[in-house]
Amino acid sequence: MDIHVLAATADRTERRVLRRLLANVPGDANRMLLRFAPAPGAPAPETPPRIPDILLLNMATCSPDSHTVPADVIAPCAAAPVIVLVSTTAPAAVQGTVQVLLAQASRQLLRELIACIVASARAGMAPGLPGTSGIAVLAAIADAVISTRADGTVAYCNPAAERLMQLDQRQMLGAPITALMLLQDAATLRPMRHPVCEALASGRTVRLQVGCILVRPDGSEIMIDDSTAPIANADGTLAGAVMVFHDITEARELQAQVDYLAWHDFLTGLPNRFAAHRHLNQILAEAQASGNPLAVMYLDLDRFKAVNDTLGHAAGDALLVSVAARLRGCFRTVDMISRQGGDEFVVLMAPGTSSDDATHAAGRILAAVAQPHAVELEQVHVGCSIGIALYPQHGRSAETLLRHADTALHSAKASGRNAWRFFRPELLTTAVQRRQVEDGIRTSLERGGFQLFYQPKFRLSDGILGGCEALLRWHHVDWGWVSPARFIRAAEESGLIVPLGKWVLDEAIRQAGVWERAGCCPDAIAINVSALELKDPAFPDRIARTIGDAGLDPRRLQVELTESALMRDMQASALALQRLKDIGLSIAIDDFGTGYSSLGYLAELPIDLVKVDRTFVHGIDTAAPRRQALLRAVLTLAQNIALPAVAEGVETAPEMQFLADAGCPMGQGFYFGPAVAAADFAHAFLVQPAGLSASP
Numbered sequence: 001m002d003i004h005v006l007a008a009t010a011d012r013t014e015r016r017v018l019r020r021l022l023a024n025v026p027g028d029a030n031r032m033l034l035r036f037a038p039a040p041g042a043p044a045p046e047t048p049p050r051i052p053d054i055l056l057l058n059m060a061t062c063s064p065d066s067h068t069v070p071a072d073v074i075a076p077c078a079a080a081p082v083i084v085l086v087s088t089t090a091p092a093a094v095q096g097t098v099q100v101l102l103a104q105a106s107r108q109l110l111r112e113l114i115a116c117i118v119a120s121a122r123a124g125m126a127p128g129l130p131g132t133s134g135i136a137v138l139a140a141i142a143d144a145v146i147s148t149r150a151d152g153t154v155a156y157c158n159p160a161a162e163r164l165m166q167l168d169q170r171q172m173l174g175a176p177i178t179a180l181m182l183l184q185d186a187a188t189l190r191p192m193r194h195p196v197c198e199a200l201a202s203g204r205t206v207r208l209q210v211g212c213i214l215v216r217p218d219g220s221e222i223m224i225d226d227s228t229a230p231i232a233n234a235d236g237t238l239a240g241a242v243m244v245f246h247d248i249t250e251a252r253e254l255q256a257q258v259d260y261l262a263w264h265d266f267l268t269g270l271p272n273r274f275a276a277h278r279h280l281n282q283i284l285a286e287a288q289a290s291g292n293p294l295a296v297m298y299l300d301l302d303r304f305k306a307v308n309d310t311l312g313h314a315a316g317d318a319l320l321v322s323v324a325a326r327l328r329g330c331f332r333t334v335d336m337i338s339r340q341g342g343d344e345f346v347v348l349m350a351p352g353t354s355s356d357d358a359t360h361a362a363g364r365i366l367a368a369v370a371q372p373h374a375v376e377l378e379q380v381h382v383g384c385s386i387g388i389a390l391y392p393q394h395g396r397s398a399e400t401l402l403r404h405a406d407t408a409l410h411s412a413k414a415s416g417r418n419a420w421r422f423f424r425p426e427l428l429t430t431a432v433q434r435r436q437v438e439d440g441i442r443t444s445l446e447r448g449g450f451q452l453f454y455q456p457k458f459r460l461s462d463g464i465l466g467g468c469e470a471l472l473r474w475h476h477v478d479w480g481w482v483s484p485a486r487f488i489r490a491a492e493e494s495g496l497i498v499p500l501g502k503w504v505l506d507e508a509i510r511q512a513g514v515w516e517r518a519g520c521c522p523d524a525i526a527i528n529v530s531a532l533e534l535k536d537p538a539f540p541d542r543i544a545r546t547i548g549d550a551g552l553d554p555r556r557l558q559v560e561l562t563e564s565a566l567m568r569d570m571q572a573s574a575l576a577l578q579r580l581k582d583i584g585l586s587i588a589i590d591d592f593g594t595g596y597s598s599l600g601y602l603a604e605l606p607i608d609l610v611k612v613d614r615t616f617v618h619g620i621d622t623a624a625p626r627r628q629a630l631l632r633a634v635l636t637l638a639q640n641i642a643l644p645a646v647a648e649g650v651e652t653a654p655e656m657q658f659l660a661d662a663g664c665p666m667g668q669g670f671y672f673g674p675a676v677a678a679a680d681f682a683h684a685f686l687v688q689p690a691g692l693s694a695s696p
């Protein structure tokens with residue numbers, strides 16, 4: 001006779017041994033048709049394969065509580081007898097099964113055993129009922145198994161099915177499966193067509209859709225995953241169906257938690273950037289269909305870094321949570337508030353939002369965020385800046401709207417912060433140009449392109465060189481010379497001014513060293529220092545170290561600062577300036593007279609020199625008497641507090657003469673000479689001992 005053997009083993013050696021033992025040779029009494037079961041988890045075949053006459057199982061993967069038991073392999077052939085393949089003679093995990101120690105099995109023994117078991121099963125077994133050894137295996141596995149007859153009444157259920165269904169065998173056997181198992185779609189809560197009915201009707205293996213709920217007799221619900229296969233008689237007619245299922249409630253809950261984390265910000269609980277992007281696409285589709293406008297707001301806290309730096313990261317976190325709560329209070333439930341990361345939030349205002357609505361909301365945010373936040377027993381104040389882009393006039397896609405809102409945000413920041421701005425197309429060109437400039441600065445810092453030019457300062461009384469100012473110049477490979485007005489501001493706003501300032505310092509000190517070794521160094525080489533550098537507590541020490549390393553006399557170096565840079569934090573400025581003075585540097589105030597006009601600081605800070613701004617100087621010889629009087633007043637003020645003054649922007653001889661007559665001690669400007677490269681400066685203005693190479 002032909003005997004269909006299904007072997008469920010993933011072990012390659014076992015497969016090879018089985019192939020050898022069950023290979024047919026002429027003269028064999030029976031023909032063995034060996035087939036291997038697909039690995040657990042492999043997709044079920046569309047059409048049910050022929051039910052085998054006997055099943056060979058590897059017990060190594062068949063522990064009772066193991067989910068690797070190929071229940072969906074065993075269950076459809078539950079009517080078939082089972083031989084368990086064991087690798088040791090130790091007692092098998094499942095009582096009542098025939099066991100074969102494969103390593104010692106001979107070809108003849110195994111074939112005769114199989115033939116004998118199959119013959120007796122064919123003689124006595126009713127279709128749809130598992131054989132005794134099959135029952136033993138099914139009783140031991142963790143998956144629930146229910147087999148039905150062709151009319152859908154239950155013919156068999158294993159203990160796991162009793163547990164999951166909360167019914168015992170007596171209540172289930174003979175009852176229609178559809179009466180016992182109420183299945184619902186988790187999303188719609190609508191009853192679902194029973195998979196047994198579907199498998200019986202189609203003659204195919206059926207899998208439940210993900211998210212199927214089993215409602216149990218006591219009303220409790222579990223989520224199940226199942227596979228249902230029809231069972232065929234030996235003649236191919238339908239004998240019934242077998243359903244294998246297990247509880248996936250816990251796995252789904254875990255998945256739900258993972259999903260939550262994937263779409264929410266861990267710190268504030270707000271939707272995260274991915275959720276915002278997804279939502280924006282959804283509401284854009286809605287807005288497109290209804291023709292309604294909507295608003296996208298990009299929000300960034302102002303100087304949040306300072307909170308982290310002064311109060312610590314935990315306080316920063318608490319502030320972010322507090323801000324998130326304030327934002328929630330500013331919006332309708334239809335608007336989505338999300339955290340993009342860091343101190344950035346995005347608000348998506350639902351379709352139907354006009355620009356007026358967005359304006360009012362922005363005002364509400366500024367007011368709400370500005371209220372003090374209770375953070376770790378402190379009252380913390382923080383502001384924020386907001387950029388707004390409207391659909392459809394500022395963009396139609398999620399990416400464009402977010403980018404344009406971000407561009408508008410930068411404009412709000414640049415305007416002085418604590419403000420909101422709508423997107424304007426003009427911002428785009430500036431933003432793109434700004435980015436290009438920033439990238440260019442970075443590249444030139446790495447590869448070269450910056451140079452220091454030197455402009456002389458002269459004593460007006462005797463025309464002797466009184467020092468010089470080192471001015472940064474940038475030659476870009478593609479753009480040529482870039483105007484300082486164009487790149488200094490971009491560097492300041494992007495923070496690149498710090499590495500740039502360091503480069504200037506190093507280069508000025510290097511050049512001063514060259515001149516000093518040549519014995520022709522000018523008295524004071526002034527370098528410009530930005531507010532950001534001055535704010536850095538490590539700045540004075542860095543200067544001291546660099547000067548020390550170069551072996552330079554510190555009096556050769558002068559630091560020029562603008563009034564506004566000093567005024568940002570008077571106390572910190574005073575400390576930093578004193579430290580610079582202690583190192584031996586002199587301090588000059590740039591743009592004197594144009595800044596805060598709060599002159600009190602002149603007496604407070606250790607300043608050596610003031611530079612009278614060029615606006616006072618330009619055309620002064622022919623200017624109106626009131627303007628001339630103003631310049632004289634500025635110079636007198638400097639004189640009265642014993643601060644020498646340098647007039648900037650001197651371009652003509654009459655201007656120079658007017659300044660000299662008014663008692664201005666020094667001048668700087670085109671009249672004396674423009675800023676030029678170090679070699680040209682040395683050549684023109686320094687008394688050069690023989691052999692000086694001004695630039696190495």
Ligand SMILES: Nc1nc2c(ncn2[C@@H]2O[C@H](COP(=O)(O)OP(=O)(O)OP(=O)(O)O)[C@@H](O)[C@H]2O)c(=O)[nH]1
Pocket residue numbers: 267300301302303304305306308312313314315316317320341342343413417
């Ligand atoms: N406490 C805390 N800080 C964070 C977190 N994520 C990012 N940051 C910090 O937030 C700061 C963001 O600073 P920026 O927005 O770049 O700068 P700012 O100080 O706010 O200055 P402006 O935006 O220019 O006004 C950085 O210092 C980050 O290290 C976080 O989850 N918790």
